[in-house]
Amino acid sequence: MPISKLVTEGLESASWIRRMFEAGIQLKQKVGADQVADLSLGNPVLEPPPEVIERLQQIAADPTPGTHRYMPNAGLPETRQAVASHLAAATGVPYGPDNVVMTVGAGGGLVVLLKSLLDPGDEVVLLAPFFAEYTHYVANFRANSVIVRTDDRFRPDAQAVAEAITPRTRAVIVNSPNNPSGVVYPAEDFAALGAVLDEASERQGRPIALISDEPYREIVYDGVEVPWPVNHYRHSVHVTSFSKDLALPGERIGYVAFNPASEDAVDLWRAMVFGMRALGFVNAPAIQQRLVAGLLDVRVDVAGYAEKRGRLLDALDAGGFDVVRPEGAFYLFPRVPGDGDDVAFVRTCVEERLLVVPGSGFAWPGHVRLAYAVTDRTVDLAVEALARIASA
């Protein structure tokens, strides 16, 4: 049973990441896991807020028949209504339950959405640096990723996006607060992107979707505002999960919401409902849908993240690293010193018992990603390791 060619390519492209993870595992086995500063994973060490655990216990004890049965593929009507009301209050856009599809995390939402939009040979614009899975999500449907670089502050370059658009462009994916840079795109960036996409959609005679992947929306610092793309471009699609703000990444719950005023909003919602079935998701997990419906204003306490971010930024500054001070997510993305060989620098870090991910994994060589959703003890070790690396 030989495996598919596309999957073979995917496995090969990921093989160096696997080697890096294996080096990390070997290191932990050799010196002890508690001696290694593992900043390589976006897996929050925070536990879910108490409201989540309390509500989960209520659902587990709920004797109402049908609690665990099938439901409409788009999700429980009451959950979709709650999400729509929440979004409407936040954005001023009159979302309704039939503009929302509950999904198996943001990842599952993006894949079903892309299936709904893409034919083979179509193009999706990605703004580097970006979450590496996006290229696999697009490749599932034999469509092509077109990579456009952000500027030297990791902010979108609307003119570069305009130049990358072709008659095959069907969507642009943005991710703010960004993984791996942590940068929050300001409203003016969405205004500029919206103007470019309006013009291109008009020229093409069919709208280009602006897909906004926002799992880190609630993880922000210094009182920064995260703009809503739908307020700047009509054909915006909002995709998110509860993995980060409720610290439930293993439970796989998120949603996709279409602007009711966008063209084809009804058809796209129907296409996603079909895609939930055709891709075997069927529906987002029932327990999680019941859980999040009443918790849309609850989030983890980001004060702990803010402190870890501050300590790591101080350590990077002290070591003379060049780093953009990001306002969101739980990532820092410093430039690597010297010749800019990020993979070689990651090996140096491993020698100093610090695990980070090379920027090459995010289509942005010359940098490394530090993920600080970790314990204070891990931050202690990382600060020490950065000092050793800087002075070497």
Added chain:
Amino acid sequence: MPISKLVTEGLESASWIRRMFEAGIQLKQKVGADQVADLSLGNPVLEPPPEVIERLQQIAADPTPGTHRYMPNAGLPETRQAVASHLAAATGVPYGPDNVVMTVGAGGGLVVLLKSLLDPGDEVVLLAPFFAEYTHYVANFRANSVIVRTDDRFRPDAQAVAEAITPRTRAVIVNSPNNPSGVVYPAEDFAALGAVLDEASERQGRPIALISDEPYREIVYDGVEVPWPVNHYRHSVHVTSFSKDLALPGERIGYVAFNPASEDAVDLWRAMVFGMRALGFVNAPAIQQRLVAGLLDVRVDVAGYAEKRGRLLDALDAGGFDVVRPEGAFYLFPRVPGDGDDVAFVRTCVEERLLVVPGSGFAWPGHVRLAYAVTDRTVDLAVEALARIASA
């Protein structure tokens, strides 16, 4: 944002089913839902066994850090070990945890498995009648479904399968106990299929996968044994869910298991792990993985299903319907009387307040599917409706 061509086709092919569902909804609104015998859905009315609810409450209250975090894409090691031990004890095949991938239901498992196996233009043999989603699962990857009819008892025709195999054939999907016929394929059928596939694999120089979709394995009657395909053919892949035997269909938990002795078992497992990421599933829901690990020998009480099956078979016999007496699942698949127009017959049933699914939806016109995972009251109504229909 116009939708993809493939999804447009999928929506069109499903439109008559939607019309039928809408007719059912209208009927319920008109005469009251409690006056309609809805046998159209495979959504078990049974609640999960008490052990499930008890364990779910323990997990919800479990304060262990990391209970809801990300995990390896293949699933929790302890859950995979439990599944492997369970399968090894049942089959005599030495499954290990690295032969198992926990999935988002059997549907999610089938789709990730097909992604791992298929290139565009490849072929997958389906034995009609079959669960209609299979064709969409295959079409996701631009591969083609090749439909082979079973015999007049709904049992596989190994010779017909042999004749349908081409150099592009990558897999055969079997589903026993079967949806929609309820038939359990006996061991001799798997022996015959195995011989055909051995010969074809040898001739092609690469193995053809026998994908066995078994969500109804534990829902059987009259002490029938459900054979294990892996005991009859080396390149068998076991796919199942806990939707029916633990009555948890909304929670989306299942698994795929590769025979450790099959060629490419290690590569295929790796390909599926990649596919879990690339298709956005990431991992099966964490709570459900913890739940099923200790409940692999627990199942719903099928005595209630057996009684409903008996009453409906009596009603069909009394009405002169021609029906195979099936030994599994919770479906009956009688021939429609008269000219065999199943869609017209379904309309007649709607008039008598009985909702069933036409065989055309399972690539088998001339029959209708009755799903009896319903309340006793619904069976009462269905028995009365069948009597009225038979005497009309």
